[in-house]
Amino acid sequence: MEKLKRVLSANATWVVLICLMVFFTILSPNFMTVKNMITVLRQVSVNGICAVGLAIILIGGGIDLSTGSQTAVAGMLCATLMVNHGWPVIPSFIIAIVVTALTVGTLNGMAVAYTGMPPLIATLGTQNVARGIAYLITDGYIIYNIPELAKVIGQGSIAKTVPYCVLLFIFILFVGDFILNKTSYGRMLFAVGSNKEAARLSGIPVKKIQISSFIVGSLFISLGGVVLMSRLNSGIPNVGTDIYIEILSACIIGGISSNGGRGNVFKMLGGVLIMGVISNGMNVAGISEYYQYIVKGSILLVSVGLDSYRTVIQTSRRSHVIRSAAKESA
Amino acid sequence: MSSVILSLKNISKQYPGVLALNNVSLDINEGETLALVGENGAGKSTLIKTLSGSILPSEGTIIFEGKEYDHMTPKQSADLGISVVYQEFNLMNTLSVAENVYVGRLPMKNGLYDKKKCIEDAKKIFEELEIDIDVTKPVEELSVAYMQLVEIAKNLAKQTKVLIMDEPTAPLTEHECEILFRIMRNLKERGMTIIFISHRMNEIFDLCDRVAIMRDGQLISTYGINEVDRAKIIADMVGRDMSEAFPTCDKTIGEVVLEVKNLSGNGVHNISFALHRGEILGLAGLVGAGRTEIMRILYGADLGGSGEVYLHGEKVFFRSPKEAVQKGVVLLPEDRKREGVLLSLPIRQNIALPNLKSISKGFLMNFKKEKEIVEKQKEDLKIACYSVDQLAGTLSGGNQQKIVLAKWLASSADILIFDEPTRGIDVGAKQEIYNLMNNLCMQGMSIIMISSEMDEMIGMSDRIVVLYEGRQTGVLEKEQFSQEAIMTLASGETL
Numbered sequence: 027m028e029k030l031k032r033v034l035s036a037n038a039t040w041v042v043l044i045c046l047m048v049f050f051t052i053l054s055p056n057f058m059t060v061k062n063m064i065t066v067l068r069q070v071s072v073n074g075i076c077a078v079g080l081a082i083i084l085i086g087g088g089i090d091l092s093t094g095s096q097t098a099v100a101g102m103l104c105a106t107l108m109v110n111h112g113w114p115v116i117p118s119f120i121i122a123i124v125v126t127a128l129t130v131g132t133l134n135g136m137a138v139a140y141t142g143m144p145p146l147i148a149t150l151g152t153q154n155v156a157r158g159i160a161y162l163i164t165d166g167y168i169i170y171n172i173p174e175l176a177k178v179i180g181q182g183s184i185a186k187t188v189p190y191c192v193l194l195f196i197f198i199l200f201v202g203d204f205i206l207n208k209t210s211y212g213r214m215l216f217a218v219g220s221n222k223e224a225a226r227l228s229g230i231p232v233k234k235i236q237i238s239s240f241i242v243g244s245l246f247i248s249l250g251g252v253v254l255m256s257r258l259n260s261g262i263p264n265v266g267t268d269i270y271i272e273i274l275s276a277c278i279i280g281g282i283s284s285n286g287g288r289g290n291v292f293k294m295l296g297g298v299l300i301m302g303v304i305s306n307g308m309n310v311a312g313i314s315e316y317y318q319y320i321v322k323g324s325i326l327l328v329s330v331g332l333d334s335y336r337t338v339i340q341t342s343r344r345s346h347v348i349r350s351a352a353k354e355s356a
Numbered sequence: 357m358s359s360v361i362l363s364l365k366n367i368s369k370q371y372p373g374v375l376a377l378n379n380v381s382l383d384i385n386e387g388e389t390l391a392l393v394g395e396n397g398a399g400k401s402t403l404i405k406t407l408s409g410s411i412l413p414s415e416g417t418i419i420f421e422g423k424e425y426d427h428m429t430p431k432q433s434a435d436l437g438i439s440v441v442y443q444e445f446n447l448m449n450t451l452s453v454a455e456n457v458y459v460g461r462l463p464m465k466n467g468l469y470d471k472k473k474c475i476e477d478a479k480k481i482f483e484e485l486e487i488d489i490d491v492t493k494p495v496e497e498l499s500v501a502y503m504q505l506v507e508i509a510k511n512l513a514k515q516t517k518v519l520i521m522d523e524p525t526a527p528l529t530e531h532e533c534e535i536l537f538r539i540m541r542n543l544k545e546r547g548m549t550i551i552f553i554s555h556r557m558n559e560i561f562d563l564c565d566r567v568a569i570m571r572d573g574q575l576i577s578t579y580g581i582n583e584v585d586r587a588k589i590i591a592d593m594v595g596r597d598m599s600e601a602f603p604t605c606d607k608t609i610g611e612v613v614l615e616v617k618n619l620s621g622n623g624v625h626n627i628s629f630a631l632h633r634g635e636i637l638g639l640a641g642l643v644g645a646g647r648t649e650i651m652r653i654l655y656g657a658d659l660g661g662s663g664e665v666y667l668h669g670e671k672v673f674f675r676s677p678k679e680a681v682q683k684g685v686v687l688l689p690e691d692r693k694r695e696g697v698l699l700s701l702p703i704r705q706n707i708a709l710p711n712l713k714s715i716s717k718g719f720l721m722n723f724k725k726e727k728e729i730v731e732k733q734k735e736d737l738k739i740a741c742y743s744v745d746q747l748a749g750t751l752s753g754g755n756q757q758k759i760v761l762a763k764w765l766a767s768s769a770d771i772l773i774f775d776e777p778t779r780g781i782d783v784g785a786k787q788e789i790y791n792l793m794n795n796l797c798m799q800g801m802s803i804i805m806i807s808s809e810m811d812e813m814i815g816m817s818d819r820i821v822v823l824y825e826g827r828q829t830g831v832l833e834k835e836q837f838s839q840e841a842i843m844t845l846a847s848g849e850t851l
Contacts, residue, residue: 216701217705217709220699226677227695230709
């Protein structure tokens with residue numbers, strides 16, 4: 027019994043995921059079908075790629091609410107380069123990703139690092155700025171007629187079962203883990219996210235790390251944006267208006283702390299899948315969009331609430347441990 | 357003799373492991389000005405806080421105007437007329453002077469705030485005190501001295517009987533002090549009882565009727581101001597036996613490795629000293645003397661400094677901690693938990709942090725090398741943990757200090773600045789830290805040590821630079837070391 031308890035609590039995200047899948051299977055006969063599962067995986071892939079980017083930003087002590095707008099800018103930029111300017115597919119993808127990350131990411135990072143403003147507010151601002159830019163690229167029109175090659179990453183699959191974008195997502199998970207855990211840069215990210223002042227006094231260039239975390243994160247988010255464009259077959263300026271909440275919830279549920287310095291992208295996968303299943307499940311079950319807002323908002327509140335509460339508990343427990351240790355040695 | 361207004365009987369305050377107040381009994385006469393003096397940590401603030409109600413005494417009684425209380429609550433204390441002016445002001449910066457004076461008790465008319473009356477009443481108070489001030493001005497536009505006067509006026513507006521001032525002159529310029537003293541004399545003439553905490557001897561002899569001296573949580577002595585001199589007060593403040601034994605070591609003190617000329621900044625002016633190889637240079641002074649501040653300037657942690665710094669003869673000036681670390685100058689901060697260790701990360705990552713360049717190839721971490729370096733430090737410093745993957749936050753203060761030391765020893769540091777190296781560390785671990793410091797010196801490293809513990813300062817240092825209110829008041833060689841000498845210089849007196 028004790029053992030079962032321990033196993034359950036160590037794998038809480040996966041247990042919740044399975045429960046949710048059972049729940050939606052019972053609720054709607056259209057949920058647990060091969061076709062729908064592939065749709066879920068495609069949706070999850072785009073959000074998951076973005077979530078890896080957000081995880082990097084969160085671990086470095088920041089937060090990014092402009093994720094949805096960034097996906098729109100990257101998608102629109104890529105689409106307009108290909109369709110309206112006749113650029114080849116591959117360079118358009120690369121340029122769109124790099125340009126979006128360097129502009130929006132740098133703006134976010136500089137605002138946070140140099141003015142010391144809360145990242146929540148900074149990225150709330152850029153959320154609107156970037157959205158405006160996405161609209162301005164075509165004056166608000168949707169870009170159709172995407173070249174065939176550009177649709178492959180979003181829509182193609184191996185033997186009509188395993189979508190390419192799922193493979194890309196899995197690859198990106200490994201890239202994210204590599205950056206965070208296998209490089210000296212990742213170490214500095216954790217340090218800055220854990221305690222900025224202590225990191226600075228240890229000789230870490232804190233501002234550089236903060237700015238770069240927003241840029242590196244934006245690279246992944248922009249990649250998510252072009253994949254989304256490819257999946258949707260068009261460049262849509264108002265795409266992803268509320269995915270920032272899904273991505274953020276996915277990260278937090280997956281154990282990326284909103285207080286910085288803690289998290290693992292493989293564990294985060296659980297959070298991404300949970301959000302994907304809830305989002306798709308509610309659609310398939312025909313739950314009204316209005317209720318969906320309430321559900322998604324509540325999930326964010328509860329997950330961030332639990333995360334913050336856990337930090338409070340750990341801090342007090344830690345000081346208790348230190349105190350009792352001091353008493354013992356005294 | 358006038359009557360006793362406030363009386364403390366056998367007050368003790370026990371914290372886990374520390375007796376902050378030990379059986380203190382003190383009578384305060386109505387209308388007198390009493391100076392309360394003592395070293396850092398002597399128990400002055402704790403005593404004040406039992407009177408203001410922010411600390412519950414473990415034992416003892418407080419008698420105010422003949423009535424006995426076993427403790428005070430903040431409200432009770434305020435209602436009885438005990439007011440404390442702390443060093444940090446409780447003012448609302450964007451509100452006007454008048455509103456600050458009457459905050460919480462604004463005059464009302466027909467259920468609405470009566471601004472006119474508020475301004476008039478406030479004016480009256482300042483006029484009585486003979487202070488020229490525009491009461492409609494927001495507080496943030498005032499100088500520090502005037503903020504202090506507003507704080508005092510705020511307390512006077514509530515029928516204060518006993519006014520307690522915690523080092524009120526510390527942030528003031530000489531001229532501003534004069535204004536404050538005039539007000540204090542004025543209040544005294546009107547019969548106010550004042551308890552005055554200060555480190556400045558001149559003020560004490562100028563203003564006070566009696567002086568009470570505290571040390572190690574005990575009240576050592578009280579004197580009428582006419583029956584005592586400075587030397588006696590200082591002797592009573594420091595007259596503690598050297599209790600702990602300090603390890604000695606055979607080391608040779610070599611050439612000058614760091615020379616500082618006229619270093620200024622952060623409110624500290626013209627500090628000059630030379631640090632030799634293998635030496636421990638003590639930086640002594642009372643809290644607020646600017647010891648930490650000037651070291652943060654030296655380390656590049658705070659900007660806005662000026663002066664000259666020579667490292668191994670080369671002229672340098674660090675603009676960031678990163679630059680200092682690259683040149684082998686490192687800081688072990690006083691506030692370990694906030695500035696020293698990363699509590700939520702494992703020991704391994706803490707120690708590796710400043711050494712990432714040497715344990716990675718390009719961006720790629722070399723985990724084998726990391727483990728070697730970290731394990732070596734763990735062995736060398738005897739860090740008590742079950743694994744280097746244990747979170748730093750779960751360790752004791754002594755072991756956390758060892759982690760901070762370990763991360764620097766793993767780098768190429770050769771000048772270490774220890775800010776309060778043993779604060780919050782238990783006795784056994786203290787000895788270990790002392791031994792480590794001596795070992796480092798024997799290996800040819802040099803140490804600058806800030807310490808508020810007098811015996812640690814004398815026991816560990818080879819030379820001592822003493823600061824007083826942002827100025828250097830003297831340098832003591834080993835044969836000149838004595839608690840009296842340090843305390844004299846630290847109080848701004850000359851030897």
